Amino acid sequence: MPDSVNETPTIKGLCTTTRSRGHAYRMQGDTPGTVHQAQGRDLLVHTVNQVGWYEYLTEWRFQDDGAITMNLGATGSLSWDDYDAGDGRGRPVGKGASARATSHSHNAFWRLDFALDGSTRNRVEQYDSTVTAPTGGQQAPTTRTTRTKITKELAGDIRNYRWWRVVSATGKNKDGHARSYEIVPGPTTRYPGRGFTKHDLYVTQYNPCERFASHNPGPCGPGAGTSVDRWVNGQILSHPVVWMNIGFHHVARDEDQQPMPVHWQGFSLAPRDATAMNPLTPDGLAWQNGHWRPGR
Numbered sequence: 001m002p003d004s005v006n007e008t009p010t011i012k013g014l015c016t017t018t019r020s021r022g023h024a025y026r027m028q029g030d031t032p033g034t035v036h037q038a039q040g041r042d043l044l045v046h047t048v049n050q051v052g053w054y055e056y057l058t059e060w061r062f063q064d065d066g067a068i069t070m071n072l073g074a075t076g077s078l079s080w081d082d083y084d085a086g087d088g089r090g091r092p093v094g095k096g097a098s099a100r101a102t103s104h105s106h107n108a109f110w111r112l113d114f115a116l117d118g119s120t121r122n123r124v125e126q127y128d129s130t131v132t133a134p135t136g137g138q139q140a141p142t143t144r145t146t147r148t149k150i151t152k153e154l155a156g157d158i159r160n161y162r163w164w165r166v167v168s169a170t171g172k173n174k175d176g177h178a179r180s181y182e183i184v185p186g187p188t189t190r191y192p193g194r195g196f197t198k199h200d201l202y203v204t205q206y207n208p209c210e211r212f213a214s215h216n217p218g219p220c221g222p223g224a225g226t227s228v229d230r231w232v233n234g235q236i237l238s239h240p241v242v243w244m245n246i247g248f249h250h251v252a253r254d255e256d257q258q259p260m261p262v263h264w265q266g267f268s269l270a271p272r273d274a275t276a277m278n279p280l281t282p283d284g285l286a287w288q289n290g291h292w293r294p295g296r
């Protein structure tokens, strides 16, 4: 039996399961020869939808260390009506070059309506760093980081040394640092072919009418358009909604038939100062001035 079903649907079409993900951490203890280590577990909430020729897997992975990963997988079959060598397009699949499968792009959006510490009045920050090689008598390269507060709607792009975070306006961890989640994009290929896929990340002011990144059921107001790129028009962000765009350029290959192995695209949210320490720190240990001490 190559196929197996071992998942329990909780509500119709939605499955949950837990999975090991290997090491959560490993660290030398204060006593010589002692090691602290733990295996991490994920809660996986997922669903499968057949859309056109593909089966799409939507995954939300909640790690026990607080990170959340959202992935979209595609499997099934390459579209049969793309198998046409006549127009000369695509990559040859199967014997010789009598059949070609058209290459194409999968552009996925995730819409994130944050409510950190139960409040939607979150702030968005962008960090950019520049690194300069040593000059003159300097020994080491210099890294300079700037924080930009995103106060108005944004169409942003991934860049080397750039990252974003969504910050709680009300909650702080036990160390007095504002709780936040960092947006960690996965590998992506930005697709310049549509107005709404020209940027990697959009931040818009919450509007219940703005539900889908493209092909929204209708324009939200006169001249507002039906896609996310049209909604970035300078509004002040008091309730920011983040739209993450992750693209995958699928260049067909022989291994895609048959069935097509799952290809994935997605991104993560990493907790940043959500808790004062690693939430998996062993009980009975606390960290102070670079040393372990009893109690937490």
Ligand SMILES: [Cu+2]
Pocket: 074, 104, 106, 250
């Ligand atoms: Cu594809």
